[in-house]
Amino acid sequence: VQLVESGGGLVQPGGSLRLSCSASGFTFSNYAMNWYRQAPGKERGLVARITSAGGSTNYADSVKGRFTISRDNVKKMVYLQMNSLKPEDTAVYYCYGRILGFEHWGQGTQVTVSS
Numbered sequence: 001v002q003l004v005e006s007g008g009g010l011v012q013p014g015g016s017l018r019l020s021c022s023a024s025g026f027t028f029s030n031y032a033m034n035w036y037r038q039a040p041g042k043e044r045g046l047v048a049r050i051t052s053a054g055g056s057t058n059y060a061d062s063v064k065g066r067f068t069i070s071r072d073n074v075k076k077m078v079y080l081q082m083n084s085l086k087p088e089d090t091a092v093y094y095c096y097g098r099i100l101g102f103e104h105w106g107q108g109t110q111v112t113v114s115s
Contacts, residue, residue, distance in 0.1 A: 001023075001024075001025040001026050001097075001099050001100075001102075001104045002023070002024045002025050003021055003022070003023055003095045003096070003097065003104055003105065003106035004021065004022045004095075004106055004107070005019060005020065005021050005093065005094065005095050005106040005107065005108060005109040006019070006020050006021075006022070006109060007019040007020050007109060008093060008109030008110045008111045009110075009111070009112070010112045010113075010114065011085055011111070011112070011113055012085075012113070012114070012115050013085060013086060013087060013113055013114075013115055014084060014085065015085050015113070016081070016082060016083045016084075016085065017082045017085065017111060018079060018080070018081050018082070019035070019079065019080040019082065019093055019109060019111070020077055020078075020079055021033070021035075021077065021078045021079070021080075021095030021106060022076065022077055023076045023077070023078065023095075023097070024076065026099050026100065028073055028076040029052060029053070029073040030052055031052055031097050031098070031099055032049060032050060032051050032052055032097070032098075033049070033050055033069075033071060033078040033095065033096070033097050034046060034047075034048065034049045034050075034095070034096040034097065035047040035048045035049075035069060035078075035080045035093060035094070035095060035096070036093070036094045036096050037089075037091035037092065037093045037094065037111075038091055038092050038094070038108075039088075039090060039091040039092075042091075044094070045060065046060055047059070047060050047063055047067065047069075047080070047093070048060070048063065048067055048068075048069035048080060049069070050069045050070065050071050050078065053073070054070065054071050054073070057069050062088075063082075063089075066082065066083050066084045066085075067080060067081065067082050067083070068080070068081040068083075069081075078095060080093065082111070085111075085113045086113060087113045087114060088113075089111060089113050090111060090112050090113050090114070091110075091111060092108040092109065092110050092111075093108065093109050093110075093111055094106055094108045
């Protein structure tokens with residue numbers, strides 16, 4: 001199982017970024033997928049979740065209405081579209097899945113929101 005994130009970077013407040021997570025080594029379409037984030041000095045927390053077929057999503061209250069999680073089961077990709085970014089969104093963002101009973105994390109991608 002491998003999860004590889006990309007798309008992070010430096011963006012000004014109010015800007016947008018799209019994170020991508022490429023999955024391999026398992027039957028991607030069978031599993032829900034998640035985005036987590038961890039800011040310096042804070043615990044890692046759930047940002048968004050999407051069910052295996054993409055029919056249902058959940059978001060942390062802090063990102064509702066600004067972030068959108070989506071997936072492409074053919075390409076084995078999960079995305080996080082982040083709009084109206086705020087400085088408090090600055091964190092390392094991780095792709096996560098519980099696959100075959102085990103937790104799997106990507107290496108993380110840094111998102112920095114600053115002017």
